[in-house]
Amino acid sequence: GAGVSQSPSNKVTEKGKDVELRCDPISGHTALYWYRQSLGQGLEFLIYFQGNSAPDKSGLPSDRFSAERTGGSVSTLTIQRTQQEDSAVYLCASTRDRFTDTQYFGPGTRLTVL
């Protein structure tokens, strides 16, 4: 079946511009997570959604970062006034079962801020 998809796969933007990253989770998956991975760094949690609500936003690095999820499905991560340190691969994952919580990851969006 279809896995988690993310778009765009690559995004190059200029410092100060806003960007939107999209995640389409696996159909029927209740929870959706956003992570990011900077060059040579580990994976860092950003935010997660259960349905359309975000019980844990603790990983968002600043108020320039926001995310929403509509219809319990698609999610958008928005970065306003991008900075060079925002350059990273942004990964989305979804999960169906709250007990084992196996997370299925998308291929990521590589964001480059010039």
Next chain:
Amino acid sequence: DAKTTQPNSMESNEEEPVHLPCNHSTISGTDYIHWYRQLPSQGPEYVIHGLTSNVNNRMASLAIAEDRKSSTLILHRATLRDAAVYYCILRDLRVGFQKLVFGTGTRLLVSP
């Protein structure tokens, strides 16, 4: 968050077994042990998880020490495609949905 410790890197030859260790001396009784791996230029993928008993699936086996303070991911016959970073992660089964806390993992190199 409960901590895990893994070697930075390991090497193996193709078609040989690989044992990837993970120490988690502060594990609590309600922590599952999860393993994920990340192939080059891809998102992480789930490998296996367990609580107390050893587990087998089509990808790997997970051997859990009797005191649960360590575990070992076993790839029975490494292939070139198994070259990846392997992450050992603890997850509290009482919490339900929760973020994964990734450490630095073990980079597995597989030689032909």
